Amino acid sequence: MLVPSRRRLRLEVWIVLGLSLGQSAVYSVVQLLDKMTRAPLAEGTSTLNRSQSTREYFDLTYQLLDIIFALVPVLLVLYFLTDQRQAAPGEASSSGSAFRKLGFNFARPGRDLLQGLGLAALIGIPSLGLYAAGRALGITTAIIPSALDAYWWTVPVLILSAVRHAVLEEVIVVGYLLDRFGKFGWSMPLAIGVSSVLRGSYHLYQGFGPFIGNAVMGIVFAWLYTRTKRVMPLVIAHALLDIVAFVGFSLFGKAVGLG
Numbered sequence: 163m164l165v166p167s168r169r170r171l172r173l174e175v176w177i178v179l180g181l182s183l184g185q186s187a188v189y190s191v192v193q194l195l196d197k198m199t200r201a202p203l204a205e206g207t208s209t210l211n212r213s214q215s216t217r218e219y220f221d222l223t224y225q226l227l228d229i230i231f232a233l234v235p236v237l238l239v240l241y242f243l244t245d246q247r248q249a250a251p252g253e254a255s256s257s258g259s260a261f262r263k264l265g266f267n268f269a270r271p272g273r274d275l276l277q278g279l280g281l282a283a284l285i286g287i288p289s290l291g292l293y294a295a296g297r298a299l300g301i302t303t304a305i306i307p308s309a310l311d312a313y314w315w316t317v318p319v320l321i322l323s324a325v326r327h328a329v330l331e332e333v334i335v336v337g338y339l340l341d342r343f344g345k346f347g348w349s350m351p352l353a354i355g356v357s358s359v360l361r362g363s364y365h366l367y368q369g370f371g372p373f374i375g376n377a378v379m380g381i382v383f384a385w386l387y388t389r390t391k392r393v394m395p396l397v398i399a400h401a402l403l404d405i406v407a408f409v410g411f412s413l414f415g416k417a418v419g420l421g
Contacts, residue, residue: 168346174242175342179360182235182334186364193367197303206303208368211323211408213311221311225319229326236330239338264337265392278398281386285379286403296371303369307411317409324404325397332396335361335380336387354384 166174179185197206214224245258261267268274296302310316335357343353358380362373383396 171342171345175339178235178239178242178334178338181238182232182330183360183364187360187366190364190367194369197367202300203303203369204297204300206369207306208303209306209309211308211310211320213309218311218313222313222315222319225310225323229319229322232326232330236333239334243338243341263341264333265390265394266333266337266397267394270392274392274394274398277386277390277395278402281383281395281399282402282406285382285399286406289375289379289403292371292375296369299371301369302371303367305368305372307407308409310412312412316412320408320412321405324408325401327404328397328400331361332383332393332400336384336396337393340384340387350388354381354388357384 176184197203200206213221214228215221240260243260243263245263262269293302293305297304308316308320310320339357339360340353343356344350348356358377361380362375362377365372365376383399387393387396
């Protein structure tokens with residue numbers, strides 16, 4: 163099997179990030195600067211799920227297309243992480259599954275679910291306090307988790323959107339990057355630190371509070387991944403957090419004076 167050089171792996175990482183969350187981080191920084199130069203951050207608003215058409219089924223089509231194409235970089239990193247070994251004469255070819263390497267499978271559903279629930283509680287409750295503190299200090303924008311119109315498909319699409327974010331972020335920012343950073347020869351604390359700062363950076367459009375909160379979340383998630391070598395509990399926790407935020411706001415936001 164040919165082993166890619168570090169230079170080739172670095173180029174690979176830049177390409178993956180340029181197509182996915184690295185691109186999001188650049189846009190996020192620009193959006194933050196735009197908001198800061200318009201008005202104080204406390205007066206700004208960040209909307210996470212927007213309607214893209216006033217026509218119901220075109221809006222649904224746009225939402226589904228966004229979700230599908232956002233997951234293409236995940237397929238790319240799964241391809242990169244799959245080891246293709248040259249079979250010996252008379253032997254069948256073999257491959258090292260990226261799903262198994264990342265722990266992105268259903269090999270231990272009960273334990274993954276319990277860990278995911280625990281992580282969601284560990285991260286979710288302090289996040290509410292951090293958001294409130296950020297708003298009080300004027301370093302966080304008002305966050306609107308969903309601005310979709312109320313259709314029959316709104317809740318299913320919000321759930322799919324939450325799963326999309328969870329899979330994209332945890333597979334790339336934790337599983338893929340920690341694997342590649344290890345091959346660069348980086349120490350584990352450095353790898354976790356860079357991964358976590360990246361996670362925070364593509365949330366900067368929401369303000370500095372979400373940057374800090376997501377960076378801390380990144381440290382916790384990446385550290386746990388180094389202990390378990392399984393990304394599935396992280397995906398479950400992240401999806402649960404986003405589902406509660408997106409769907410809860412969509413269903414109850416106006417009733418409690420948030421919509």
